[in-house]
Amino acid sequence: MTVAQPDVTVVIGAYEAMPYLVECLASVEAQTIGPERVEVIAVDDGSTDGTGEYLEEFAERASPRVTVIRQENSGGPSGPRNVGLDKARGRYVFFLDADDRLGPEALERMVAMADRAGTDVVLGRIEGVDRGAPKSMFGRTVERTDVHSSNIMYTLSAQKLFRRALLERHGLRFDESLYTGEDALFTMEAYLRANGVSVVADHTCYYLVGRDDGKHVTKSGSYVLRFDSARLLMDLIADLVPEGPRRDRLMVRPFAITLLPQFGPRFLKDDDRVRRHKLELAKPLTDAHWTEGVARHLKVEERLRLHLVAGQRLGLLLDAVRFTASKKQAPALLERRGRRLYLVYPHFRDRAAGIPDTVYLAEPREARAFPGYRGGGTPTVLRRAARRARRLLTSAKKVTPEARAATAA
Incomplete structure (x- = not known):
């Protein structure tokens, strides 16, 4: 049967x-x-x-x-x-x-x-x-x-x-x-x-x-296995999703969830050999998949650490990780009448460090939490119409009398 x-x-x-x-x-x-x-x-x-x-x-x-x-x-x-x-x-x-x-x-x-x-x-x-x-x-x-x-x-x-x-x-x-x-x-x-x-x-x-004995089906594994996992996930995404915003957004998952914790507070407890080995393991991943598009999806603190990992800058990275471990809130710096907000994490505008300001620039979703920030809003229909009217008026004022006469003729 x-x-x-x-x-x-x-x-x-x-x-x-x-x-x-x-x-x-x-x-x-x-x-x-x-x-x-x-x-x-x-x-x-x-x-x-x-x-x-x-x-x-x-x-x-x-x-x-x-x-x-x-x-x-x-x-x-x-x-x-x-x-x-x-x-x-x-x-x-x-x-x-x-x-x-x-x-x-x-x-x-x-x-x-x-x-x-x-x-x-x-x-x-x-x-x-x-x-x-x-x-x-x-x-x-x-x-x-x-x-x-x-x-x-x-x-x-x-x-x-x-x-x-x-x-x-x-x-x-x-x-x-x-x-x-x-x-x-x-x-x-x-x-x-x-x-x-x-x-x-x-x-x-x-x-x-959660088991009382702390055991689960999955073995925790060494840090090397975490890099293997991140690499395979990044390669899969790159194979199946064309370059562009969609791929960048998906790459946030392996970078933020799998790779970044290896350069968190536990990194401070690693000896120098392990620290350098982790940077070595990260290099082919960041060389292949770390882009400005991925970086824009991250919070400033996360972006800074991964920027330093990508640049293999161990000393500066340690400074950033220590700040993360301290759980302090980075001071906010508002510029351009409140439409641009930087978070002053270690080595911000430090000439010797040479880290671009864009690494510290908060995206609107993060910046909105800070008083005084005025950027990131979507203009209303009326605002867009007003801006268009101002542009047209400005353009009309720039037309010379000679040009007007020629047009009239």
Whole structure:
């Protein structure tokens, strides 16, 4: 007898997941979508704490169809996810971490959204439990958007609903050579190749759980791995998005979220060898992808540090990082009758440093927080009309009597 295709395959990669796995699996079984519409593929990645045994017990009694695969430890989350994805039969795939849990009705709502909107990726609102969670992209429910028109690039974790046809069409899989940032690479490519992305913001679909033992599926890795992750994400964006404002905006994600923290307060604790090595690792990234367009999307403090990283100016960079670590507010300098605002971070207008004023120039979205700033507003129709009238009047006054006479003749 042919078994009907499930609507969604829930892929769970599990490593040393007890006791969190208990609530994780309970949240799957409690889904309102209906057990016949769901299949679960759980991959035990060489656990020794009873994770594999509990998965097998669950498979025997659970209402949804559950397949348990047990394997030697792969060293990271990519391997188990790929194994599960290769076995998936559902129209959609959802990647669930074994220490997290689904919200009530999550799968039903996300599948309904994808079917209604015809989109390839659905983000469900995430809530943190004893840890932070992304928020900026969940301001409202959106049936159809894309990575260029929203803030979804700031959530690149794999806990999304993906149309499996999209993943198969483009051969999308997790990079098993990466031990950090593998989900960012996968999700960004899915965003860029998707025929639309939906956002379910009016219902919590996913609970991101902070473990008491501080352990998670993903290994933290050394700083070198962070640079590898940033490089691959930058290269992906450069390969799939032509040069211009759209690419610049997306490049903010790897620069600000992945690369910049390596030159934050922790940089002060690094020894000189590590500091120089980090600059060395950053050089090919900034040479290839750091542009004025990217810089304009950043706050002044972030832009300054990355400008100094790009210039390989270790001494000045240390000064900027110390100021960042102090958590002081940089003084504001207003010029041009309040229409231009500079933030006076270290080495502003220091001739010896030679850092351009534009590095310190606050963009309107940052400058508006400072009293006295008058720039960045969009002119009203009346203001534009008045300016045009003044230009025409000025032009008329510049016409010489001889020219008027010639025109009259």
